[in-house]
Amino acid sequence: MAVRASDCIVIGGGVMGCALALRLAQAGASVLVLEKALPGAEASSAAAGILAAQEEAREPGPLFELGLASRARFPAFAAELRELVGIDVAYRRTGVLAACVDDAGLVALEARFAWQRAAGQRVVTLSADEARVLEPGLGPRIHGALSFPDDAQLEPRAYARALSLAAARAGVTFVTGAWVTRVLDEGERVAGVLAGGERYLAPSVVVAAGSWSSLVDGAGLAPHAVRPLRGQIVELETRPPAVCGTIVSPRGGYVVGRADGRVLCGSTMEEAGWDKVVTAGGMAHVLEVALELVPGLAAAPVTASWANFRPATLDALPLIGPAALAGLFVATGHFRNGILLSAITAELVRDLVLGRTPEFDLTPFAVGRATAASAHKNTGVR
Ligand SMILES: Cc1cc2nc3c(=O)[nH]c(=O)nc-3n(C[C@H](O)[C@H](O)[C@H](O)COP(=O)(O)OP(=O)(O)OC[C@H]3O[C@@H](n4cnc5c(N)ncnc54)[C@H](O)[C@@H]3O)c2cc1C
Incomplete structure (x- = not known):
């Protein structure tokens, strides 16, 4: 049975799909x-929630x-979500x-971030002494640090939940x-999607399926355009809070302190296929x-441990x-x-769907670099 669904179908209810759906609904x-x-079931609820626009960047x-x-x-977005759904x-x-x-x-860090x-x-x-003023718990091996005072954090589970509720309240x-x-497809145009034997029809479709995106037949993504990269996190409980913000190790990995004393210890970067387990x-x-x-x-x-999949691309740039x-x-x-980039991605893709010009040049993130030329056969609505 065909369901005349909507103006736009979004595949996937992670932070990307929900933030986009919210922005589209707000635009009418x-x-x-x-x-x-369920919305937020995968990577979006497993993330550490570090908004590290600077610390994560390796080049201009x-x-x-x-x-x-x-x-x-994010400051305005967080306030907006609190206003909309009270979270x-x-x-x-x-x-x-x-x-x-x-x-x-320290010299290497300085050089890396001078730009x-x-x-x-x-x-x-x-x-080291100055760093200990910010993080008194730093160990004796820590010799110094670079501080990125404008990087931030949020709670991904609350964020994912707030986004889906706000989107639903906006009519999604x-x-x-x-x-x-x-x-x-219908010739050169998208016609909708097939899910559970049901056809959902819409003139616009957005693939926001995280690590599973390449598995959506007909989306035109090559099999390895997006692949799962496993990350494991262990959560500890400290009282009073033992970590104030986020501390990144020179070996990779980090600790993230929440206001209530929880400390997230993360995270592995593993090619483990779809094996969503926490390992010894x-x-x-x-x-x-x-x-x-x-x-x-x-x-x-x-107090807890979990694992999930970062949606990784071959060149580590998103596909937008x-x-x-x-x-x-x-x-x-x-x-x-993805938590960091969800706010802007939602606006950019909303503009694309609505036929507006996005405020960023999206050429570096173009999907074409990851598509397989043979992925599409236009054989009418399938
Ligand atoms: C351990 C870990 C730590 C991380 N830490 C950070 C961090 O500190 N800061 C940061 O910014 N990012 C972090 N990330 C990355 C971030 O979590 C992801 O980039 C982001 O959540 C991706 O959001 P998404 O909506 O694209 O994917 P997902 O959250 O995975 O959502 C995709 C959704 O699509 C659904 N779906 C998939 N296929 C289909 C289909 N065929 N049909 C219907 N539904 C489908 C899934 O069920 C899922 O709900 C971390 C990730 C991990 C795993």
């Missing part, structure tokens, strides 16, 4: 989100600019510390348990990193833009920074 569009599980360029623009939206997403501008264990490490200072961003060099329809298996080795790794940063965490009880069929768009592949 009727939107249907099809979600295979479009991704850095996109991250800064998105980070700047506090715990946005806090706690800053991020990039720690090092010797002089050479950000030149670009007018705040980056502060701290001695959600169908949960709806696994989209195929994008339907993964836990050992993130805890070892955490205890080197803040040795006092050794006495903290472990029109796809091969007219009316088909992609908003996926945000990898390690």
